[in-house]
Amino acid sequence: MVSSSKRPSSVADRLSQRRREGGPVGDAFRKEAGQWNRETYVMPRIDAREKARALFARFPKAAYMTEIEWWRECEDGQIEFTIRRLRSAD
Numbered sequence: 149m150v151s152s153s154k155r156p157s158s159v160a161d162r163l164s165q166r167r168r169e170g171g172p173v174g175d176a177f178r179k180e181a182g183q184w185n186r187e188t189y190v191m192p193r194i195d196a197r198e199k200a201r202a203l204f205a206r207f208p209k210a211a212y213m214t215e216i217e218w219w220r221e222c223e224d225g226q227i228e229f230t231i232r233r234l235r236s237a238d
Contacts, residue, residue, distance in 0.1 A: 188230045196227040
């Protein structure tokens with residue numbers, strides 16, 4: 149039997165709440181496979197640009213292979229994007 153906290157509707161509700169709060173979506177969207185570190189953010193367009201620039205400055209593409217892996221514009225005008233980088237540079 150599935151507990152109420154694990155039902156798809158409750159998971160969707162929790163993720164929607166995190167999105168409304170802004171900032172990183174959290175560990176539920178953090179995909180850690182192999183050497184890659186992925187983080188998903190949802191924020192207004194201007195803030196999303198600043199966040200992406202800050203992450204590229206902190207983790208340069210040449211060393212960490214940083215890139216915007218995926219992005220979309222949400223219905224409320226916010227930008228949701230996933231940035232991918234190597235966990236560490238040699």
